[in-house]
Amino acid sequence: MSQIIILLIFAILLSLIARAQKKKGEKLLENITLFKIRKETKYSSINIKYGYINKTGEIFIKPKFADAKDFSEGLAAVRIKGRWAYIDKTGKIVIKPKFDEAQPFSDWTARVKITNKWGFIDKHGDFAIPPQFDNARDFSDGLAAVSKVSKAEIDYFTNLVKKYYKWGYIDKTGEIVINLQFDDAKSFSEGLAAVQIKNRWGYIDKTGKCVIQPRFDDVKSFSEGRAVVMIDDKFGYIDKTGEIIIEPQFVDAKSFSKGLALVEISVPLDCGLFEIYKCGYIDITGKFVWREEIIL
Numbered sequence: 001m002s003q004i005i006i007l008l009i010f011a012i013l014l015s016l017i018a019r020a021q022k023k024k025g026e027k028l029l030e031n032i033t034l035f036k037i038r039k040e041t042k043y044s045s046i047n048i049k050y051g052y053i054n055k056t057g058e059i060f061i062k063p064k065f066a067d068a069k070d071f072s073e074g075l076a077a078v079r080i081k082g083r084w085a086y087i088d089k090t091g092k093i094v095i096k097p098k099f100d101e102a103q104p105f106s107d108w109t110a111r112v113k114i115t116n117k118w119g120f121i122d123k124h125g126d127f128a129i130p131p132q133f134d135n136a137r138d139f140s141d142g143l144a145a146v147s148k149v150s151k152a153e154i155d156y157f158t159n160l161v162k163k164y165y166k167w168g169y170i171d172k173t174g175e176i177v178i179n180l181q182f183d184d185a186k187s188f189s190e191g192l193a194a195v196q197i198k199n200r201w202g203y204i205d206k207t208g209k210c211v212i213q214p215r216f217d218d219v220k221s222f223s224e225g226r227a228v229v230m231i232d233d234k235f236g237y238i239d240k241t242g243e244i245i246i247e248p249q250f251v252d253a254k255s256f257s258k259g260l261a262l263v264e265i266s267v268p269l270d271c272g273l274f275e276i277y278k279c280g281y282i283d284i285t286g287k288f289v290w291r292e293e294i295i296l
Helices: 004-033
Strands: 036-040 047-051 059-065 076-080 083-088 093-099 101-108 109-114 118-120 127-133 144-154 162-170 178-181 193-197 198-205 210-216 227-231 232-237 243-251 261-268 277-282 286-292
Touching: 036 101, 047 232, 059 277, 076 093, 076 101, 076 277, 101 261, 109 127, 127 144, 178 193, 193 210, 198 227, 210 227, 227 243
Parallel strands: none
Antiparallel strands: 036 047, 047 059, 076 083, 083 093, 101 109, 109 118, 118 127, 144 162, 162 178, 193 198, 198 210, 227 232, 232 243, 261 277, 277 286
């Protein structure tokens, strides 16, 4: 009897050790960053396969997928025989190939397309929100921008059907929380989202209230309290009140990250007929901390 008890205790201990080792392995995998690579065959650049390497350049998942996207929240979308699936960091298929298109996970959901409609899945591959939208953006700050056809008419010149779309926002249950009313819309970031009304861009809060009136030609999402805006083909930056804090002067500009932003300027040549483009980094005041040397 005592031997049976000892064996049972031993078996339980082995099971606990195995479970602990599995959890430790999973934790280690979570902390590994993988980078997408592509590999061409020796004789053809058409037959390209995608895989992943780690930070040291070691191949972690062999190139075998027809297409692939970056890992996000532990999973990556990969294309297999014309359909998109999801793999984990061991390369194991955890969501079977069944989607026409698939995007990386964001806010614990992934945007996928089936038969020309977009929906959202969870990490089990089940639909959290069934495919029903003509277009959609990823979830961010708990909301996602989605669109549906609002009007369709025959184009007089091409005799083709021209469709018009309206954008709004849904929550994680799929309920529309901000009505479909915008000509275009971007994801929420830092509590605000960029929306387009009559070819001008502004920003709304999560209640749908317009907090920065539409007056910009183009915009990007807020990052570190600032957003890139375009006025008359030049890029500058605004704060969350809509005030311009760095005058539009750049031919291109990226969002701020860790206190710096990459921008591009045009430099006229002596003759005045041509110009060259140089890039540099600015700080939050708009001052250059580094820029490409101009060599004429």
